[in-house]
Amino acid sequence: MANNILVTRSSMPSFEEYCEEIKELWDSHWLTNMGAKHKQLQSDLEKFLGVPNVVLYTNGHLALENVLAAMNLPRNGEVITTPFTFASTTHAIVRNNLKPVFCDIRKDDYTIDVSKIESLITDRTCAIVPVHVYGNLCDVNEIQRIANKYGLKVIYDAAHAFGVKYNGVSTACFGDAAMFSFHATKVFNTIEGGAVCFSDNTLVQKLNDMKNFGIRGPEIVEFVGGNAKMNEFQAAMGICNLRHLDEEIAKRKAAVERYRERLSGISGIKLCGDQAGVEPNYAYMPVVFDELEFGASRNEVFNALAENGIGARKYFYPLTNTFDCFHGAYDVNETPIALHISKRVLTLPLYADLSIETVDKICDIVLSCKRAAD
Numbered sequence: 001m002a003n004n005i006l007v008t009r010s011s012m013p014s015f016e017e018y019c020e021e022i023k024e025l026w027d028s029h030w031l032t033n034m035g036a037k038h039k040q041l042q043s044d045l046e047k048f049l050g051v052p053n054v055v056l057y058t059n060g061h062l063a064l065e066n067v068l069a070a071m072n073l074p075r076n077g078e079v080i081t082t083p084f085t086f087a088s089t090t091h092a093i094v095r096n097n098l099k100p101v102f103c104d105i106r107k108d109d110y111t112i113d114v115s116k117i118e119s120l121i122t123d124r125t126c127a128i129v130p131v132h133v134y135g136n137l138c139d140v141n142e143i144q145r146i147a148n149k150y151g152l153k154v155i156y157d158a159a160h161a162f163g164v165k166y167n168g169v170s171t172a173c174f175g176d177a178a179m180f181s182f183h184a185t186k187v188f189n190t191i192e193g194g195a196v197c198f199s200d201n202t203l204v205q206k207l208n209d210m211k212n213f214g215i216r217g218p219e220i221v222e223f224v225g226g227n228a229k230m231n232e233f234q235a236a237m238g239i240c241n242l243r244h245l246d247e248e249i250a251k252r253k254a255a256v257e258r259y260r261e262r263l264s265g266i267s268g269i270k271l272c273g274d275q276a277g278v279e280p281n282y283a284y285m286p287v288v289f290d291e292l293e294f295g296a297s298r299n300e301v302f303n304a305l306a307e308n309g310i311g312a313r314k315y316f317y318p319l320t321n322t323f324d325c326f327h328g329a330y331d332v333n334e335t336p337i338a339l340h341i342s343k344r345v346l347t348l349p350l351y352a353d354l355s356i357e358t359v360d361k362i363c364d365i366v367l368s369c370k371r372a373a374d
Ligand SMILES: *Cc1c(COP(=O)(O)O)cnc(C)c1O
Pocket: 059, 060, 061, 062, 085, 086, 088, 089, 131, 157, 159, 160, 181, 182, 183, 192, 193, 194
């Protein structure tokens, strides 16, 4: 089909800007293993995010797996998290021999329902892994209060929340650590990539060794680590993209505002609003369809868009606690709001270069699905 619109489109610097950035690599022939670009991106990010330590990774998932491993959590310890997320969050917990305990989400912003966390805490609970879903900020203050009361670690999956601030403080600064994904589809990308951000200086060496086979020095291998290093071409892409982040977010904002103009106030359609004190990054455009009021289901809207060459995404559907790989280990009825939203949500196309005309075309198709209530 001609002129297909995909749900996302990666932000890229100009070809010339990227070539200029990678030119030095042909002088140094240093392509990976914490080279000059890696060092520069790390310090650019520490400044930009206002966080003492940033460790870079080849992707966000390994960043999350590594930081969980670095927390020395007990084998089979319970980790409170949500199922309304990407596979990565739950998989990182399970792959660390930890047990996910699923908490429900809030109806308004789809982040962890903090009022339900304490009832899930047992003597085996060791950590909370909340997700800033769609860039919506979790209740970071209440989560920290609970964590302090019970002595739990807090590791944020902030994959969606790069550039988001709360009362002027970056999402990199909350909890014991925050993980960002710099995957091609995220607001800020390094092609593939990720980072862990934290203030505890004693973690720096450990995380750096862990992403490089546990190698401490040329003749010292301290522990059994993996390989999760970011390479120089990834870092160079990040250095370029970071220069343009403000414009990128401003362009996304314009598209989101148009979506809101066209879709808010329509019965059967629910949009996310702005959160008090939060500077958003406009990462996604989630829309929740109530079939009874709107007259068409999420799946019907998805199909109508697809027929017109427009790719929306059922994100997040299915919930991670229903994945085949878990063979029914979890009870989805324990997270009824997450289940309700996952059956009704659609994220509409959103990226910096999405034109207002295209947003209008998408909204026309969405609204054409609406049937009068009988
Ligand atoms: C993208 C994403 C990740 C994983 O990031 P990768 O860089 O693709 O490995 C983790 N959690 C969430 C919520 C994500 O959206």
